[in-house]
Amino acid sequence: MDYTTKIANQVFHHLFINAAGVYCQTFEELEQIQNAPCAGAVITKSATAKERSGNSEPRYFENSVEHNTINSMGLPNLGIDYYLNYVLKHSLKLPTLFSIVGLCQKEIIDNLKKLQASDFSGLTELNLSYPNVSGKPQIAYDFAATREILDNVFAFYSKPLGVKLPPYFDIAHFDQIAAILNDYPLAYVNAINSVGNGLVIDPETDTVMIKPKDGFGGLGGKQIKATALANVRALRQRLHPQIKIIATGGVTNGRNVYDHLLCGADLVSVGSQLGIEGPTVFARLEKELEEIFADKGITDLRQVRGKLKLIA
Numbered sequence: 091m092d093y094t095t096k097i098a099n100q101v102f103h104h105l106f107i108n109a110a111g112v113y114c115q116t117f118e119e120l121e122q123i124q125n126a127p128c129a130g131a132v133i134t135k136s137a138t139a140k141e142r143s144g145n146s147e148p149r150y151f152e153n154s155v156e157h158n159t160i161n162s163m164g165l166p167n168l169g170i171d172y173y174l175n176y177v178l179k180h181s182l183k184l185p186t187l188f189s190i191v192g193l194c195q196k197e198i199i200d201n202l203k204k205l206q207a208s209d210f211s212g213l214t215e216l217n218l219s220y221p222n223v224s225g226k227p228q229i230a231y232d233f234a235a236t237r238e239i240l241d242n243v244f245a246f247y248s249k250p251l252g253v254k255l256p257p258y259f260d261i262a263h264f265d266q267i268a269a270i271l272n273d274y275p276l277a278y279v280n281a282i283n284s285v286g287n288g289l290v291i292d293p294e295t296d297t298v299m300i301k302p303k304d305g306f307g308g309l310g311g312k313q314i315k316a317t318a319l320a321n322v323r324a325l326r327q328r329l330h331p332q333i334k335i336i337a338t339g340g341v342t343n344g345r346n347v348y349d350h351l352l353c354g355a356d357l358v359s360v361g362s363q364l365g366i367e368g369p370t371v372f373a374r375l376e377k378e379l380e381e382i383f384a385d386k387g388i389t390d391l392r393q394v395r396g397k398l399k400l401i402a
């Protein structure tokens with residue numbers, strides 16, 4: 091299968107990318123994705139202005155039997171300069187995306203001003219799951235705040251930009267976020283981030299699995315597949331066609347990849363299952379996907395992308 095896909099100035103030859111946050115904290119991890127068979131792109135851990143150690147551990151738990159995860163990492167990262175050095179100083183095998191975040195709007199703007207002034211020419215992903223002022227929901231759940239940050243960003247940022255979105259659960263919210271995003275020259279949308287504030291309990295000890303936030307954390311893996319598919323589908327139906335979609339959430343096998351393509355995905359990112367299985371996951375997913383294509387006699391992605399069927 092010819093997987094050639096373009097987003098802005100970047101050409102991808104495989105569908106798969108790591109989800110920001112997974113296998114992308116250090117040079118060593120990033121290089122493992124660069125060199126992974128069937129990987130199409132790499133993205134860096136969402137970077138803040140300064141290095142952060144993140145929350146207390148245990149802050150991540152994976153159930154490798156059920157293919158599910160929960161995390162409250164707290165944005166541990168080596169700081170924007172470390173990742174800028176990586177993308178600028180190394181001959182990178184694959185298109186490498188830069189994930190940006192901040193704990194406030196000013197930090198976001200400062201980080202993007204640094205990227206704008208740099209020689210980085212790839213795609214930038216703005217993580218809109220960052221916290222708002224206390225007492226208010228995360229930015230992407232505060233539609234006025236989302237419009238405000240995008241107004242301020244696009245006032246100066248001229249390099250290709252995508253946004254990482256949390257899941258939405260209400261049709262009116264799909265309508266509202268899409269109406270906002272359609273007002274901006276976005277290269278793409280990455281849907282979805284982890285499903286916020288889940289809770290996992292250890293049956294041996296009646297204790298929460300992770301320490302931060304008294305056990306509340308973002309959910310990933312099989313358990314979020316249906317929500318991820320719905321968000322990809324709803325956004326594809328509502329966004330201008332020039333805004334591409336990177337689908338994230340619930341990908342553990344080739345059929346899940348196929349389903350995201352049916353919903354309209356241009357690329358597919360893998361988070362929890364990459365963390366559980368390691369970078370060989372991309373080759374397994376592509377092999378399983380090719381088996382589905384063979385069974386269905388599919389020879390071109392245009393026969394799959396956005397072709398979800400409804401019940402007449």
Ligand SMILES: CC(C)(C)CCc1c(C(=O)O)[nH]c(=O)[nH]c1=O
Nearest residue numbers: 162163164165219220221284308
């Ligand atoms: C949730 C934030 C800490 C504000 C952003 C970083 C992040 C984290 C994290 O670093 O805890 N985990 C996720 O599953 N998604 C994210 O976007």
